[in-house]
Amino acid sequence: MIELRTPTQIEQMKPAGRFVADVLTALKDKADVGVNLLELDELAHQMIKDRGAESCYIDYHPSFGAMPFGKVLCTSVNDAVLHGLPFDYRLQDGDLLSVDFAASVDGWVSDSALSVVVGTPRQEDLDLIETTTRALEAGIGAAQAGNRIGDISAAIAAVAHGKGLTVNTQFGGHGVGRTMHGDPHVPNDGRAGRGFKLQPGLVIAIEPWFLHTTDEIYTDADGWTLRSADGSRGAHMEHTIAITAGGPLVLTARD
C-alpha cells in the first residue's frame, strides 16, 4: 500500500534525514586505507546511540536474508555492491567502498547511500561513481508531482545507458516512512509515463547502483552481500526524498 504524508509529517521526517546524512558524512570522512569495516559499523552504531535513534538494519530479517543482519550499516567493497555485511576487513589502497545506512529518528526512517574510493583511485571507478551520482540526480529531477514512477526509472536508466551500462531492476528504490521498505518499488529502469502517479506527500528512496560490465549479481556465502557475477566493481548512490508541490525535497542532503 502506498501511503502519502502530510506536510506536517514531512517536517517530522527531516530530523531522520539530517541524522542519516550526518552519519554518512562521518563515515565518508573516516573511510581510509587501513580502516576496518567493523570500525565503520561501530562509528555508525555509536552515533545511533548518541542520537537516541534506532537502527533499521540490526534486526532486519527479510525473506532474502539468511539470518538477522546484526550490524547497523551495509559496507560493500569492490565487486560487492549492495547489502554488504560488515566483516573483519581493512580497506586497501584503491578499494571502492559503498556504504548504505538507514535509521529511524522520532519514529520516521531515512535511507541513504554513497560510494567512495579510498586511497589511490582508478579512473574507471571515479567515472562509475560520477555516472551513478548523475543518475541519482536525474531520478530526483524526475520526481515531480504529476510524473509517474516510470519517469524516475527512465531518467535513471538513460544516464546509465548513455555510458553503456546495463541496469538491474531487481533491487531499486522504495517507499520510506515508519519502516525502511514500503511501496512503491522504484526500479532503476522502466518506461516513462507508466506506473504510480507521483503526488505531494510521497516519500521514496531513489537508489541507482551500477556495475562496470554486468547487471547480474549473486549472494555471497555470508548470506547477505550481493556481488557482481563477473567480478566487476559497483557503485551505489541513494537519497530519501519527499515529493512536494514545490518539487522534490532531498531529506538526506549532505552539506
Ligand code: MG
Ligand atoms: Mg539504503
